[in-house]
Amino acid sequence: MTDKSRIKAALEFLKDNQGFKVGGLYLAPRVNEISVVGQTNYNNTDNLNKRIAINELNDIKAEFNDYEELDTEFNSFFENKTVRFCLAYDYGMGGIELCNDLDGKITWSYDVKD
Secondary structure, three states: OOOHHHHHHHHHHHHOOOOEEEOOEEEEEEOOEEEEEEEOOOOOHHHOEHHHHHHHHHHHHHHHHHHHHHOHHHHHHHOOOOEEEEEEEEOOOOEEEEEEEEOOEEEEOOOOEO
16 A cells, blocks of 8 residues: 555645656546556556456556545545546556546557457
């Protein structure tokens, strides 16, 4: 679990419209929303399927919810904001979004096998 000081630091960066990594998540302000990005545990997208990706996306949401429960100011900051949860694949020189969840609707950005 991430300590509360990292969560508070992330909050200050977000208030200044800057991204910040806290725990296993990268929080990034975007136009009209905040992206919460986590990376897949898989080193090769060929080994990934939609069920696994959805489970990893749910893990990202659970980690974010843990932060909201840990800090009331953090929770209040996100109260009236749109949050887009993203699962990304880091290929070493960059990353690509595999899928995202916006308001409970999953959108696939990469061709993940069923």
